[in-house]
Amino acid sequence: MGGEEDLYELVQTEDKHSRDNNVHNDSKNVTEKVVNCLYPHPGAAFKLICFPWAGSGSACFANWGRSFHHSIEVSSIRLPGRxxxxxxxxxKTMDRIVAEISNALLPILQDTPFAFFGHSMGAHVAFMTALHLKENYKLQPVHFFVSSSTPPHQIHCQNVPNTSSELEEYLFHFIKNVGGTPKELLENKELLEMTLPILKADIQILINSIFVKPSKTPISCDITCFSGTEDIAKKMEDWQDLTSESVETHKIPGNHFYLTDISNEAFLINYITRCLEISYIA
Incomplete structure (x- = not known):
């Protein structure tokens, strides 16, 4: 009997190891699908998670990784459909995006201090993700960097068309007027046909997402806000309503996409690095 019992225990142990490995591999696959890290630094002191603007992918911010010191590992969020x-x-919904991102981030944020950077719509997704992580897992960023984004409780989507064709026309004029979009893209019909559906899907999420400021301050980390001198983002100072800690605002030369300028990008990277260094010392 002893031999049969030993064999049974061995099989049970192997089955458990197999299940654990499957769970680990599934978790890793989800993370790699959603989180784009082009320049990994396993021993980094901080992880900087970047959230792209509406209609874009993860590549721009993922490439920031080569410009940061190896003490900061940079990743960029990749949403479905791109x-x-x-x-x-x-x-279709902000809740679904936030749940997916949170599940993907949990395995890599448990033991390392992290910060969020979000541009435009990306700042809204970053904020809702930070709120979800705090409420459900008692995790929150050491610093939240907001770029060109009106606070979610101050957004009022008015005069936005309901029909698909009208919305596409509205978005074409929007990206044309907001600045920062290459002329070659605006004049290339094929590229526009690839870009507009992604932008339309993202904007639809914002339209359907209504955030009402709660009576209790949602998060408790410092927030730094950046925007262009000719930006469309409004009331950046009202991010103070959403944190119990300090908020700083900075105006940088340029429009809504000021950060695509090389010198402005360098300023952001240096500023973020200094902030995280200070928080590490503190």
Missing amino acids: ESRSNEPFA
Whole structure:
């Protein structure tokens, strides 16, 4: 009997190891699908998670990794319907996006201090993700960097068309007027036909997402706000309503996409690095 019992225990142990490995591999696959890290630094003191603007992919911010010191590992969020996830349907709700991102980030944020950077719509997604992580897992960023984004409780989507064709026309004029979009893209019909559906899906999420400021301050980390001198983002100072800690605002030369300028990008990277260094010392 002893031999049979030993064999049974061995099989049970192997089955458990197999299940654990499957769970680990599934978790790793989800993380790699959603989180784009082009320049990994396993021993980094901080992780900087970047959230791209509406209609874009993860590549721009993922490439920031080569410009940061190796003490900061940079990753960028990749939403469904673009890049390596182009075969997936677009997300329909902010809740679904936040849940997916949170599940992907949990395995890599448990033991390392982290900060969020979000540009435009990306700042809204970053904020809702920070709120979700705090409420459900008692995790929150050491610093939240907001770029060109009106606070979510101050957004009022008015005069936005309801029909698909009218919305596409509205978005074409929007990206034309907001600045920062290359003229070659605006004049290339094929590229526009690829870009507009992604932008339309993202904007639809913002339209359907209503955030009402709660009576209790949602998060408790410092926030630094950046915007262009000719930006469309409004009331940046009202991010103070959403944190119990300090908020700083900075105006940088340029429009809504001021950060695509090389000198402005360098300023952001240096500023973020200094902030995280200070928080490490503190």
